[in-house]
Amino acid sequence: MSTQKSTQNITQIALFLVIGAIAPLLDTTMTNVALDTIMKSLNVSVNAIQWITTSYVLAMGIAVPVAGWATNWFDGKHLYLGALVVFLLGSIVSSWATTLPLLVIGRIIQGAAAGIVVPLITTLVVQVAGSQGLGKLMAVVGMPAVLIPILGPTIGGYLIDALNWHWIFLINIPLVLLSLLLLVWKMPKFPAAKQGKHLDIPSLATLTGLFTAAIIGITRFSTGDSFTSTKVLTPLLLALACLIGYILYAIFQPQRALVSLELFKSPTFDASVVILMLSGIAVNGAMFLLPLYLQNTRGLSVVWSGTYLIAQGIGLLLSRSQIGKLTDSIGARWVVLVAIVIAVAGTLPFVFFTAKTSKWLILLALFVRGIGQGGLTIPVMADSYTGLPKRLIAEATTATRMLQNIGGAMGTAVLATIIAHELPSVGMNAAYQTAFMWSVGFILVTAIPAWFLSHDRR
Incomplete structure (x- = not known):
């Protein structure tokens, strides 16, 4: 009875933590839908409007370490509540913005707060639960991370149609206030261990340089600059230099480095971070691609394109509980490999779809893709902690979240570049078909590291 009660308490804590993350995750997807509207409202160029997204991702990545x-x-509770208050401040600034610089400042504040809120959920859940039942708990923790990006475009589209773009930030205010009330009331304290590493400035500087330079290089490449141009190569070479610099620093100062190289001695952790990065490219890139495809080749409105994506959400919902249970019982390897096959089966049809394809076939493909998408996230996140000592949990969360962010940014940039390059020569529909083919390729490559995941929890 006590074990069941303990499990219920842990699940309840996970649910309350998830509630706090709804506003940051919802905000990201709604902002993507609103970019074209904001660009016209503020009378700025496409290159300038990119910084609304880029500044958020940069701030989020820098805050993760x-x-x-x-x-x-x-204390975990105070840290979580403080980050939510900062996100609320960023939302207020963004909602008031009438110029691009002020909006970017608001987005930086929001991104910094989200960079603390999102990884903190996983860290606190793993700390309170240990290594037992992580698959089921990751299904709870990961639910908003995969569902909200699907529902967000629809909600954002309705807000923009009915009101104006400022409301995609104003809506965060009541959401965050409600979350704060619930968390103050119900969330237990998470006393700090007060042991482990202090905040190491050289580590933070090199990781910040790596993340910032990589995102800038990818963003410039996605907006039309040649890969061999100085504008792209300079930040990418700087990112490489920061990576090498951090590795050397972590070798010679292992007690101070923020992300220990000891993590990479675990084969399951190595496989997990590679899959998270590749699936970030495939999943996040396709989430960028699908609304554009539905609007530009199918002629759907912003609201209807988001509504179509609900089919993908239903697939996720139906698969999540079973995926968690399977991961806990048989390990992650076979769950992920089967999910790769399903994800390919749901993505490959888009390579052949045309403007005249039946909407029911599109909805079926999205539904199948949703089932596969769940299997590429939940088991991998759970397996990244398998066999790790408790002292490395926070560092493992830092590493996995950073690679997810980089993968997501790379996916958007790569697929956007493919469309831009293909469009003049082959036309709209063929350009999107080529981009979907690349997305299928990224999903297939994840099968290689998936073989090194755990395969027998008994």
Whole structure:
């Protein structure tokens, strides 16, 4: 009875933590839908409007290592509530913005807060649960991360149609206030261990340089600059230099480095981070691709394109509980390999779809793709912690979240570049078909690291 009660308490804690993440995750997808509207409203160029998204991702990535350190030195409840208050401030600034610079400042504040909120959920859940039943708990924790990006475009589309783009930020205010009330009332304290690493400035500087330079290089490439141009090569070479610099620093100062190289001695962790990066490219890239495809080749409105994507969400919902249970019982390897086959089966048809394809075939493909998508996230996140000592949990969360962010940004940039390059020569529909083929390729490549995931939990 006590074990069941303990499991119920852990699940309840996970649910309350997830509620706090709804606003940051919802905000990201709604903003993507609104970019064209904001661009016209503020009378700025496409290159300039990119910074609304880029600044958010940069701030989020830079904050992730800080979250990993802060979890060891500050009470988890206070840290989580403080980050939500900062996100609320960023939402207010963004909603008031009438110029691009002010909007970018608001987005930086939001991104920094989200970079602490999102990884902190996983860290706190793993700390309270240990290694038992992580598959089921990751299904709970990961639910908004995969469902909200699907529902967000529809909600954002309705808000923009009925009101104006400022409301995609204003809507965060009541959401965050409600979350704060619930968390203050119900969330237990998570006393800090007050042991482990202090915030290491050289680590933070090199990781920040790596993340920032990589995103800038990818963004410039996606907006039309040649890969061999100085504008693209300079930040990418700087990113490489920062990566090498961090590895050397972590070798010679292992007690100070924010992300220990000891993590990479675990084959399951290595496989997990590679899959998370590749699936970030395939999943996030396709989430960028699908609304554009539905609007540009099918002629759907912003609202209807988001509504179509609900079919993908239903597939996710139906598969999530079973995926968690299977991961806990048989390990992640076979769950992920089967999910890859399903995800390919749901994505490959888009390579052949045309403007005249039946909407029911499109909805069926999206539904199948949703089932596969769940299997590429839940088991991998759970397996990244398998066999790791408790002292490395926060650092593992830092590493996995950073690679997810980089993968997501790369996916958007790569697929956007493919469409831009193909469009003048082959036309709209063929350009999107080529981009979907690349997305299928990225999904297939994940089968290689998937073989090194755990395969027998008994």
